[in-house]
Amino acid sequence: MNKLSMLTLAGAASLTYAWAQEKPVVEEKSQPAIPERLLDESHMKEELGVNEFTAPSIKKIFEDLEGLPPIPEETAIRKRPDKLPVDRSSLALEMGFLMADGFIIVQCGKMNEVRPIALDLSRYAKAMGAGERVNRHAASLLKNAEDGDLTNFKNNLALTQNDVEQELASLRDPDMAHLIALGGWIRALDAATAALDKKFSPDQAKVVFQPDVPEYFVEILGGLEPEMQQRRDIQGIRKLLERIQAQMTLSPETPEPTEETIKKLRETAVSLVKTALGGFSA
Structure with a gap:
């Protein structure tokens, strides 16, 4: 093992230890109802079900956005931080961004981006204590990309989220699971508003206007x-x-999305990306 790999492992181990020391014991709490269209099929299975650790499926979020105009390349390819975040909330949000990056590269056909995303997913998952589970999916993602099997690629990304969710359930940490989903949704909104801002279509824009999600x-x-x-x-x-x-709540006075409402939504989405990533963005 080279020196850089040893340092990376040491950093991940230190972060995991700090997380364990930082994490207090909390009582179980209820959560608001997840919009049903954002629940993955696996959430309906009896052994999992919908509980405090269940979060919206990033795969379902992207299914909502299928059929949008092409995502501009400057938005599709996102610069990612070299170092792992130092706090759990940033770690989870960035993990969600990474999973969403996977769906975006499939949508844009940028399959040469699969390897760095798969490696980053493994790195972040290791810091969360779910590295073993995610490593299996990372290998499958690379194989799916090599074979051009986009359906299984998306399914494996969804399984990655589910496995991390289950690991967080064993650690009694639902907050992290929800922040991963939030990161995925923010990144999806970033891509969708960039696409619509560049090529506006009122019919295509309707799918983005879902105020129940924010x-x-x-x-x-x-x-x-x-x-x-x-x-x-x-x-x-x-x-x-x-x-x-x-901004997503349409009214009788404005029953349809307009170019102006999309531009305003795009501006807010850009601010949200920067705030969610703590100032780090492409």
């Missing part, structure tokens, strides 16, 4: 443990989500 995440963030809220600008993220909820 409303759900606003409630989730309000229930995060206090220490996690202090480590990141959670209140800043909540305020931007509330603004997005209002």
